[in-house]
Amino acid sequence: MLVIKPTSIRSWSMLGSRGTFGVTLLELAQQHDNLVALSADLGKSSGLDRFNTTYPERFFNAGIAEQNMVGMAAGLAAGGYVPFVTSFANFLTMRAGEQVRHNLGYMNENVKLVGLACGLATGMFGATHHGIEDIAAIRSISNITILSPADCTETVKMTEAALNHNGPVYLRLTGNMRAPTVYKDDYELTIGQAISLREGADISIVATGTMVHFALKAAELLAARGIDATVI
Structure with a gap:
């Protein structure tokens, strides 16, 4: 490994x-x-x-x-x-x-x-x-x-x-060089299993690839407006 x-x-x-x-x-x-x-x-x-x-x-x-x-x-x-x-x-x-x-x-x-x-x-x-x-x-x-x-x-x-x-x-x-980092530590990866990166009570955002970084950014913007978003 x-x-x-x-x-x-x-x-x-x-x-x-x-x-x-x-x-x-x-x-x-x-x-x-x-x-x-x-x-x-x-x-x-x-x-x-x-x-x-x-x-x-x-x-x-x-x-x-x-x-x-x-x-x-x-x-x-x-x-x-x-x-x-x-x-x-x-x-x-x-x-x-x-x-x-x-x-x-x-x-x-x-x-x-x-x-x-x-x-x-x-x-x-x-x-x-x-x-x-x-x-x-x-x-x-x-x-x-x-x-x-x-x-x-x-x-x-x-x-x-x-x-x-x-x-x-x-x-x-x-993505290209100087790519944004989503995972700053090791974690368990299982093929076919989604990973929840942020828990929220109002809506869910599902993303893949480099769009996961932007989904997390979107969740921050929504939080500033009182909307609590899950990011998967």
């Missing part, structure tokens, strides 16, 4: 979700020889440059061919490896949607998809790179577990949870 320390939490926040994912996967790879990583020509953007340097024989760059990459990952999973497949969320879930549906959903291969820069995090690249439909696309496919970390601390915990989960996973990474 990875160790969560206050100093690490501050460092992860500066790195952002992608950098945090990269350093986490590198640490997990030291403990799990069957862990491999794939990228669609986005190794550095995925935070995997150190992984590639340390374990070149366990890093595969499929080029700008996301459909082929998902098929490669399924084959690796069938051979006993645990592949983490990285690309921008919209390319991974929509361009490769059919391969994800067949190889992960129907065949239930133990592949971990990692959608980068979900939401509007790639704003300067325009609408072609925005990942706003990815949850809807993946939720319609059977057997795939969706993990959506609220901050970098949760990115660490969910990357490890994805590795330990037997079955296909979609890890949705939002």
Whole structure:
């Protein structure tokens, strides 16, 4: 199990979700020889440059061919490896949607998809790179577990949870560098179980990803107006 320390939490926040994912996967790879990583020509953007340097024989760059990459990952999973497949969320879930549906959903291969820069995090690249439909696309496919970390601390915990989960996973990474911190200490994470961060008597706000930070801010604004909000 990875160790969560206050100093690490501050460092992860500066790195952002992608950098945090990269350093986490590198640490997990030291403990799990069957862990491999794939990228669609986005190794550095995925935070995997150190992984590639340390374990070149366990890093595969499929080029700008996301459909082929998902098929490669399924084959690796069938051979006993645990592949983490990285690309921008919209390319991974929509361009490769059919391969994800067949190889992960129907065949239930133990592949971990990692959608980068979900939401509007790639704003300067325009609408072609925005990942706003990815949850809807993946939720319609059977057997795939969706993990959506609220901050970098949760990115660490969910990357490890994805590795330990037997079955296909979609890890949705939002935000950029200098990400706001939601979890300042370690906590218990259970896949499928919501976490209540603030208790209130009047209304409930349910959020996921980087929007959890803003949901907590909204709850503070509501409290100033006499409205007591739960944040889940």
